[in-house]
Amino acid sequence: MRVLVVEDNEDTADYIIRGLTQEGQSVDWARTGREGFLRALDDDFDVMVVDRMIPELDGLAMVRAIREAGNTTPVLFLSAMDGVSDRVDGLTAGGDDYLTKPFAFAELSARLQALTRRPTLKKEETELRVADLVVDLLRQKVSRAGRPIELQPREFRLLCYFMRHTERVVTRTMLLEAVWEFHFNPQTNVVDALVSRLRNKVDKPFDAALIHTVRGSGYSLHA
Amino acid sequence: MPDTPHISHNRTGFRLSLQYSFLYTILVTLIFVVAFLLSQHELREWAHEWMWDDAESFVQMAERDGSDALIASIEALGRINLTYDRIYALVDADGVVIAGNAKVVNITPLRSFYPIEAFGVEPADPEETTGYWVQSIPINGYTIIQGTSDHVIYELLEALRTSLILGVLAFIAVGLYLGTRVGKLTGDRIAAISDTLDMAGQGDLSSRVPAGEGPKDDLERVGRKINDTLERIERLVDVQKQITTDIAHDLRSPLQRLRQRLEKIDPDTDFDMQRDASLDAIDEIVETFQSLLRIAELERGRLLEDHGETDVGKVLATVLEIYEDTAFEAGQTLVTGQLDAGLPAIPGNANLLAQMFANLIENAITHCPGGSTITVSAVAVGSGLRVTIADNGPGIPLAERERVFDRFYRSDPSRYRKGNGLGLSLAKAISTAHGGDLSLANVDTGACFVWVWPADLMATS
Numbered sequence: 001m002r003v004l005v006v007e008d009n010e011d012t013a014d015y016i017i018r019g020l021t022q023e024g025q026s027v028d029w030a031r032t033g034r035e036g037f038l039r040a041l042d043d044d045f046d047v048m049v050v051d052r053m054i055p056e057l058d059g060l061a062m063v064r065a066i067r068e069a070g071n072t073t074p075v076l077f078l079s080a081m082d083g084v085s086d087r088v089d090g091l092t093a094g095g096d097d098y099l100t101k102p103f104a105f106a107e108l109s110a111r112l113q114a115l116t117r118r119p120t121l122k123k124e125e126t127e128l129r130v131a132d133l134v135v136d137l138l139r140q141k142v143s144r145a146g147r148p149i150e151l152q153p154r155e156f157r158l159l160c161y162f163m164r165h166t167e168r169v170v171t172r173t174m175l176l177e178a179v180w181e182f183h184f185n186p187q188t189n190v191v192d193a194l195v196s197r198l199r200n201k202v203d204k205p206f207d208a209a210l211i212h213t214v215r216g217s218g219y220s221l222h223a
Numbered sequence: 224m225p226d227t228p229h230i231s232h233n234r235t236g237f238r239l240s241l242q243y244s245f246l247y248t249i250l251v252t253l254i255f256v257v258a259f260l261l262s263q264h265e266l267r268e269w270a271h272e273w274m275w276d277d278a279e280s281f282v283q284m285a286e287r288d289g290s291d292a293l294i295a296s297i298e299a300l301g302r303i304n305l306t307y308d309r310i311y312a313l314v315d316a317d318g319v320v321i322a323g324n325a326k327v328v329n330i331t332p333l334r335s336f337y338p339i340e341a342f343g344v345e346p347a348d349p350e351e352t353t354g355y356w357v358q359s360i361p362i363n364g365y366t367i368i369q370g371t372s373d374h375v376i377y378e379l380l381e382a383l384r385t386s387l388i389l390g391v392l393a394f395i396a397v398g399l400y401l402g403t404r405v406g407k408l409t410g411d412r413i414a415a416i417s418d419t420l421d422m423a424g425q426g427d428l429s430s431r432v433p434a435g436e437g438p439k440d441d442l443e444r445v446g447r448k449i450n451d452t453l454e455r456i457e458r459l460v461d462v463q464k465q466i467t468t469d470i471a472h473d474l475r476s477p478l479q480r481l482r483q484r485l486e487k488i489d490p491d492t493d494f495d496m497q498r499d500a501s502l503d504a505i506d507e508i509v510e511t512f513q514s515l516l517r518i519a520e521l522e523r524g525r526l527l528e529d530h531g532e533t534d535v536g537k538v539l540a541t542v543l544e545i546y547e548d549t550a551f552e553a554g555q556t557l558v559t560g561q562l563d564a565g566l567p568a569i570p571g572n573a574n575l576l577a578q579m580f581a582n583l584i585e586n587a588i589t590h591c592p593g594g595s596t597i598t599v600s601a602v603a604v605g606s607g608l609r610v611t612i613a614d615n616g617p618g619i620p621l622a623e624r625e626r627v628f629d630r631f632y633r634s635d636p637s638r639y640r641k642g643n644g645l646g647l648s649l650a651k652a653i654s655t656a657h658g659g660d661l662s663l664a665n666v667d668t669g670a671c672f673v674w675v676w677p678a679d680l681m682a683t684s
Contacts, residue, residue: 082513083520084572102509104502154544180541184578185510187646188585193548216499 001025001116002044006036006062007051007078012101016049019105020112033057040066045073046116049108052079052090060093067094074115078103087183106217110169128163131223133202133210135163144206154179155198162211162221171218195219240402244395251394255387262379270356270371271335277369278360285362293362298322310342310355310370321365328368342370351377412442416449428457459523465630466519470512473631477508514645518630521575521652533573535608535676536566539601542580546588554593557584560600566608569676571657579653579661582646583612583672590670591616607680611664613671624663 003020007013008031017027028043030036034056040048052059063075076097077090090098097111128135132145140156142149151159157179162170170178172191177183195211203209212220285293294313301311301324312323320328326343338354339346346352355370415433422430431453432446481504488497543559550557580599587597591614601610619627628651631644654661659676675681 082516084517084575100513102505104506154547176545180545182538182541182577183574184581185513186545186581186585187510188549188588190545190549193552194545196552197548216502 001046001112002028003112004028004030004036004039004043004045004048004073006030006033006048006054006059008032008054009051012051012078015105016108019109023109031055033059033062037062037065040071040073041069047112048073048075049112050075050077050095052077052081060089063094076108076111076115078108104217106169106214107171107173110171110174110217113168114165114170114174128160130163130166130210130221131208132206133163135160142202144202147205149201151198151201154194155201158194158198159202162219165221167220167222169214169217169220174218238406240398240406243402244398247394247398248391251387251391255383259380259383262383263376266375266379267356271358274356274358274369274371278358278367281367282360282362290363290365293365294322297367301325308346308348308352308355308372308374310344310357310368310372312342312368314366314368316364323368325368325370336373337370339372346372346374348374348377409442412446416442416446419449419453423453423456428453428460462519462522466515469515469630474508474511477504477511480504481508511645514649515630518645518649518652521649521656531570532568533571533576534566534568535576535610536562536564536601538573538576539580539599539610542577542584543599546581546584550584550588550597553588553591555588555591556596557588558596558598560598560611562599562601563603563608566601566603567606569608569657575653576657579650579674580610580612582650583674586646586650586672587612587614587616587670590614595669604675604680607676609680610674611671612674613664613666613669615669618666618669619663627663628661 003025005013005016005020005027007016007029013029013031017029020027028039028045030039032055036048036050036054037057040062050059050063054062057065059077059079063077066073066075074096075094076099077095078099078101079086079090080101082100087098096115099108099111126136126138128137133142134144135142135156137160142151142156142159158175161175161178172189175191175194176186199209199211203211208223210221210223212222214220281293281296284296297311297313300309301322310323310325312325312328313321314328315321318328320326324344328342335356335358336354337357339349339352342355352372352374355372357368357370359366359368361367419430419432431450434446434450481501484497484501484504488494488501540559540562543557547557584597584599587595591597595614595616597612597614599610599612601608628647630648651661654674655678657676658678659674660678660680661672661674664671664673
């Protein structure tokens with residue numbers, strides 16, 4: 001995965017680049033909006049991490065310009081601005097995700113992974129399958145090892161999200177945003193409670209667990 | 224407050240009336256000058272016509288009665304008319320005065336006006352006479368010279384001057400009196416506004432323009448606008464002060480705990496656990512910080528400009544769905560009571576409204592023991608709506624009910640509970656920013672929060 005990081009703060013840039021490199025990604029670094037714009041158009045990146053406050057051309061304007069030039073590379077905005085409308089501004093400008101500083105590297109990494117999962121042009125998706133767990137999307141039925149599992153609508157949506165992001169880490173906020181399309185900060189462990197109920201139905205009666213806790217970041221569904 | 228007295232000269236009313244008086248004086252003076260010049264001209268014409276009439280009479284007399292009668296007549300006229308400022312002289316061919324009141328006649332060449340010395344007689348009022356308008360006609364070998372003094376001009380001038388001065392003085396007096404009266408009426412009110420702004424400028428934002436018993440005019444409107452603006456500025460400054468104070472005081476203790484934790488960190492024992500605990504502490508601090516900023520942003524009240532309509536019923540249903548398992552894990556039941564299908568969509572931000580409902584439900588979950596029931600209902604009331612979040616937990620003591628929405632307020636300081644003490648403050652701020660009203664209902668068992676939208680719903684329905 002090739003990542004372009006557009007960030008003028010050296011410490012933050014170093015933190016991101018070091019982390020992504022350790023994960024085995026190939027990372028390019030641009031310090032200004034102008035440089036970022038030129039690099040984005042010059043090269044073919046899988047995803048871009050763009051700070052909103054960068055010199056010469058601010059992040060919003062840079063992404064807008066890139067989009068106008070026809071480039072559709074997914075963009076994740078990094079920002080210290082967390083006003084009510086800042087997030088919406090970022091997404092309207094052509095960003096695909098928005099992460100507020102300070103952030104955990106695991107959160108950034110998980111979100112980048114989710115962004116690079118390019119929508120493959122496959123025929124109508126009717127079934128999700130991981131190991132012996134099968135989700136029938138047409139009839140909204142779930143079964144594991146041939147045994148049917150009854151799920152609440154919220155549990156069904158949660159499971160579908162896990163299945164679509166199998167092998168990857170999904171964080172609690174990603175789940176909250178993706179499954180319920182809300183962006184708010186719960187003080188209690190709502191997501192843990194939801195996942196725990198889902199586990200009771202999907203994992204507990206069976207030998208092998210599919211939903212794994214990733215310490216310090218979230219969950220991952222894999223065989 | 225500045226101690227500069229407000230001198231009456233600075234007042235608009237007074238200054239304006241003074242200016243009007245001045246302009247009036249100039250105008251009236253101009254009119255009087257023109258009137259004087261015109262009158263002078265007319266008088267002179269009139270004097271000459273009069274003298275021509277007399278001259279005609281003399282000619283007729285000389286033809287009818289002869290020169291002796293003419294001489295006698297002029298002699299008589301001269302004696303009578305000296306006090307009336309008229310000159311008569313009958314002069315022979317050698318320039319010698321034969322009859323009349325003039326002593327000398329030094330009028331060659333003949334002009335239409337001569338100074339008083341030209342005739343060697345004392346006019347009735349020498350102070351107010353400069354000379355005579357003169358004309359002459361030849362009769363029977365003599366010349367009759369007639370003159371009329373310009374004394375009458377002085378009389379005219381004097382009359383005009385007197386009326387001018389009296390008029391202007393009267394006008395100025397009346398104008399100043401009225402100007403001062405009017406000026407005092409508006410001046411006092413303007414001074415009050417000015418004083419208020421001075422005080423506000425020097426930092427006393429609680430100062431207000433006194434609500435006048437005066438007329439409901441433009442000044443009253445300006446005063447009201449200034450008061451509204453000051454009110455707003457004061458509130459904004461209060462919000463800023465509050466956030467500064469909150470951050471300074473309430474982030475210190477968690478930062479201190481974090482510092483201690485980091486100082487004592489030991490790479491050999493439980494390093495991972497200690498590091499995770501430190502990171503959690505940082506997340507909590509950031510969370511508190513963001514809540515404070517969000518509350519401040521909402522209280523500044525400039526956010527709900529371009530948000531679309533939000534389906535409150537849908538938001539509430541989703542939040543209930545999210546929290547059902549959390550309540551279950553805590554041994555409680557989250558029940559959806561009455562949930563009207565036709566709840567109105569309201570202008571607002573779905574994420575914020577979700578946060579508000581989430582905070583209220585979390586508050587109930589956090590404060591209720593296992594086995595409690597939390598019931599959430601939403602009903603349409605007229606064109607508005609009412610949402611209640613009620614629990615059958617321990618409730619909130621009467622004495623503390625007023626403070627539940629205060630920042631960092633915790634009902635039970637002795638026991639540690641998760642949360643930063645900002646949940647209800649944030650909910651309140653979201654409610655207010657949406658034009659709703661969040662309150663704690665007076666119930667006997669448990670706690671019951673009521674959110675109504677719009678805020679004056681109960682008053683109107």
